[in-house]
Structure formats: structure tokens, C-alpha cells
Amino acid sequence: MSKALKGIIKLECKIRVLTGLHIGGSKENVEIGGIDNIVIKVPVLKLDEAIERDVPYIPGSSIKGKMRALLEWVEKPEGSMQVIALENKGEPCNCGRCRVCKLFGAHKNAKTEEPVRLRVEDFYPTEKTIDMWKKFLDGDFVEVKVENTIDRIKGTALHPRHQERVIPFSEFTGFIKIRVHEGDRKELFDTIIRGIQLLEDDYLGGSGSRGYGKVKFIKEKILWTDYRKQPFEEKIVDENEIANIYGA
Template sequence: MKLVAIKEITGKIILETGLHIGAGDIEMHIGGTDNPVVKHPFTHEPYIPGSSLKGKVRSLLELKSGLISKNEDPRKPLSAKILMKEHLSPEEKQSAEKIIKLFGASADTKTKEDLNLGPTRVSFSDCFLTEKCREKAQKGEIVLTEVKAENSINRITGTAENPRFTERVPAGVEFCFSITLKEFEGDEGLEELLLEGLKLLEYDALGGSGSRGYGRIKFEFDDNELKEKFKKIKAFN
């Protein structure tokens, strides 16, 4: 197996609606929010973890492939062991192999070696604020977080109940993204698959509360050729 290239795909992620990627379990203070967003520990600026991008793109591609129900554990990402199953069609096997090559697999090392899958091809960096957004925030022209009050409605009385305060990064904030893609001899269609996954993410949502309108994003690529290629992608025929 020979490494022939490493491509870097860069650009901006533009928030079209508020984004909430939770910070996990932290101490809550009186008057604070119930659901803070993840922030850099030194600058306290919000950012998008690379793991959030990778996980959502992979999940969407696996959903589109229809292979989740055939995985060893449907609750987890595709395992390399799925390629050992005899009931997969040639198209399903090819799709599974591309996804596993691109994102990696959690199967045991021996299974991966037997199948000659090689290392994970794609790497997602954490996405930090663009310099333009950082400067605007420092000047007080924009805010980097907002608190959205939410509650449930009692359908009998029509009154609001169970108030909850969720922190979001507001629409209009921009982040830089960087994705690296390793190419080995014999690899085919992996860049196209990656771009298809990013297009699916534009159709869907990143982070939590997507069904309530959170997390709608748009990708802008620095490379003009990639930008045009991405525009032409139709994730569904």
C-alpha cells in the first residue's frame, strides 16, 4: 500500500441558524444556562469539534447507504466485519468498503489487515472562528453566543411549562474548517464520497435540536474547482 497524496480541503462553515453543540456535563450556576455550548478552554470562544463534523457526515452517509441495519451493532458505526458477510450485494459491499476506508473502522486489527483496508483516510480538524468574526466580536458588532428560552406547552391549559435555557452560537457566525484526505494507490471515489457527505450535512443539521431548526450550515470552499464540484453534487437522484 503506497501513499500517493495528502489533500487539504479548506474553507468556511457559515451558520444559517443557531448552532448548539453541547459542552457536556459541567457545573451549573444559579442564573446560568441549562445547555452551554462547547468553548475553547483558554479563549472561551465557541468552536465546532472535528469529531462532531466527522460523526455527523459519517452517520448521514451510512444512513443513505442503507447498511446500518446489516451492521453487527446497528447503534454503532459500520464495522469492518460487515464486509465478511455473504448476503451483501456487490453494490452494498463497495459502498461499505468506501465508507470504512474513508472514516476508519472499529473492528479488530486482524480483520482490517485481512481485508487490506489500510489506515483511515480522512481527518477533520476542530473549526475555530474566522478572523473576521473574531474582530467583529471584539468590536462589539456581533455576539458569539445567545441564550434561547424554550418550554413545553400544556395542551389542555395552553400555558408554558418546564422552561429551559439553551445556549447557541447565533446565525451568521463563521468558522474555518480544514479536512485532510490521504490518497493511496487504488483508492477511487473517496473524495467524491466525502463531498457527498458534506452536501448531506447541508441538507440536514449539525449539533443538537436539528428538528427544531438548529444547526443549519453552509460550506464555502477556498478552492474554486472544489467549489464548483460541490455545487453540482446531488446527494439524491
């Protein structure tokens, strides 16, 4: 069967941070201070020099990786009764035929001819969010949270650690894109919607079991670009039209 590329669905989303978000960055570009765990930031040169300091963002790889890991606890590989996470003993699926492999790619499986359907962009803060950070965060774009362990005998705090976090009500914007090939079914799109729900019920970044990283996805609009039209035609569609795009 032909697997020609029919078009691409682009989900324009906002990610609203509901509890302090920590996606770890590298310490290389930071002067040595008291921070043990910094958050990942995009150098200001890549965004807008007027902002004057590096800007926290959400890497697409963090969203994609977490979504896949969560989906592998509910999705089964082709021909299996067991969910992927258990079937593969913690390794990502590499069957090359299930919905997860079609969307995210077969792990280390060079033999599959399935194209990878999913693209997740890096998500950058909205202007409103940068204004909020400037107003409330006293010269920085993150809060610093102090955490410690508790001495079981004395009940006192030990070993303080300093964690950078993106503050609640921050919003990031970007696209989740799903390429639609001939023969694809709407279940691929639905799997991504389920992945978003799973992510909202879990957490993004680190320390989720300690309250970090609760986020909400707000779907702003859905765009469909039909590559079979000359010139390519992009239009806004609503969720009910997705079935027609895939063809029943």
C-alpha cells in the same frame, strides 16, 4: 498491492452557521448560572489571550461523526444490497472494505489493514466572526435561547430551559483532509463531497428537528501535497484535477 501513501488532499473550508447552532459542552468550567445547556468552547489560553473569554468552536469529531452517520444511510457495505445503517442495525460499519470504512475507519475492527484516510480538524471562528460577536452579543459569544413545553390544557408555557447557541452568520474555518494511498480511487473524495452535501441538508449539533444547526460549507481552496516528490510539493488544485491525483 502496495498501499503506500501518495499524498494528501486538504480541503480548506468555511462553515457558515445559518440557524442557531448548539454543540454541547461541559458545564465544569462555568460558574453555576441559569444556563442548562452550554455550547462547547475552547479555553482562551489555547487561542489568543486578547479575546479574553472562551471561544465557541466546532469539534472535528462532531463533523466527522455526523457525516459518517448520514453517509451510512446511503452507502452499502461490500457485497450488501442494504444500506449500512439498516444492515448493521444502527451500529457503524466494520466491514473494513467499503468507502465508509476506508475513509472513517472500521468500527472496532482491529483486523483490517486499511489505513484511515479522513482527518477533520476542529473549526475555529474567523476574526470577522469574533468581531461580530463582540459587537452584537453584549459581552458574550453566544445567544441564550429560552425554550419551554406547552401545557396542553391551559396553552401556557412550562419548564423554561436556557440553551446557548452560536448565532447565524457566524463563520468557522478549518481543514478536511483526505489521505490518498496507492490504488485509491476518486470515489473516496466524491464520498466526502456527498457527506458534506448530506450534512448541509441535515444539521450539525443538537435540536436539528427544532430548527437548529443548519450550516453551509464553503470550499475556499483545495491543496494537494505530493509525498512522492522530494521535497514534498504542495500546490493549489481545482476540483477537476482530483481525478488526475487519484489516477484513472
